[in-house]
Amino acid sequence: MRIDIVTIFPEFFSVLDVSLLGKARVDGLLDVHVHDLRSWTTDRHRTVDDTPYGGGAGMVMKPEPWAQALSAVLRDDGSSTLVVPTPAGRPFTQAIARSLAADTDHLVFACGRYEGIDARVFEWAASRCSVVELSLGDYVLNGGEVAAMAMIEAVGRLVPGVVGNPESLVEESHEDGLLEYPSYTKPAVWRDLEVPDVLLSGHHARVAAWRHEQQVERTRRVRPDLLPDDTAR
Ligand SMILES: NC(=O)c1ccno1
Numbered sequence: 001m002r003i004d005i006v007t008i009f010p011e012f013f014s015v016l017d018v019s020l021l022g023k024a025r026v027d028g029l030l031d032v033h034v035h036d037l038r039s040w041t042t043d044r045h046r047t048v049d050d051t052p053y054g055g056g057a058g059m060v061m062k063p064e065p066w067a068q069a070l071s072a073v074l075r076d077d078g079s080s081t082l083v084v085p086t087p088a089g090r091p092f093t094q095a096i097a098r099s100l101a102a103d104t105d106h107l108v109f110a111c112g113r114y115e116g117i118d119a120r121v122f123e124w125a126a127s128r129c130s131v132v133e134l135s136l137g138d139y140v141l142n143g144g145e146v147a148a149m150a151m152i153e154a155v156g157r158l159v160p161g162v163v164g165n166p167e168s169l170v171e172e173s174h175e176d177g178l179l180e181y182p183s184y185t186k187p188a189v190w191r192d193l194e195v196p197d198v199l200l201s202g203h204h205a206r207v208a209a210w211r212h213e214q215q216v217e218r219t220r221r222v223r224p225d226l227l228p229d230d231t232a233r
Pocket of ligand 1: 085086087134135136137138139140141142143144147
């Protein structure tokens with residue numbers, strides 16, 4: 001999978017050189033390129049923003065640098081997906097992460113700052129690629145970079161080969177519509193707190209049943225909204 005990121009803070013994404021995603025880049029599983037939006041400005045001050053039409057506080061990102069930048073990174077065949085992290089987007093979920101990891105091989109992240117990017121950029125881009133506006137949650141960040149980083153990690157880790165043991169991707173929160181069960185490791189007793197006996201029983205069927213019960217109980221307690229209506233909440 002190729003990932004292009006357009007931002008005015010390219011240094012923000014140096015973290016993509018470490019850990020699993022960093023190794024995936026070295027292994028050629030992820031091909032990540034970070035671009036400075038200001039590379040596509042033409043004035044001495046490398047201006048990327050201006051005052052909003054209609055008035056209001058803050059500044060809006062100018063359309064032309066974005067159009068130049070996206071023209072340089074979007075594929076000509078329309079196969080790119082432009083991801084716009086924004087609080088005004090659809091909620092980013094594990095299902096969306098799975099879909100992006102499985103169905104796209106080129107993601108372009110447009111990281112806005114200030115009050116956002118001139119809306120015409122996305123109208124223009126929609127004739128050249130799929131445009132998806134996605135929100136990390138119902139809160140506002142100072143820009144799209146933190147959200148893009150989270151989305152890149154959530155999608156990148158699902159690309160085959162990035163996570164060493166694919167089994168570890170299966171029993172995770174939201175993979176089956178439930179929150180994950182609690183996990184334990186040695187010692188069996190720690191500060192007078194014991195690991196549940198069933199996990200020491202070696203009885204795989206009982207362990208599996210207990211873990212599912214824990215998932216349902218935790219989901220009912222913490223995220224009842226995730227449970228189907230016909231499940232007793
Ligand atoms: N909630 C979000 O995804 C977001 C992106 C930029 N600011 O907030």
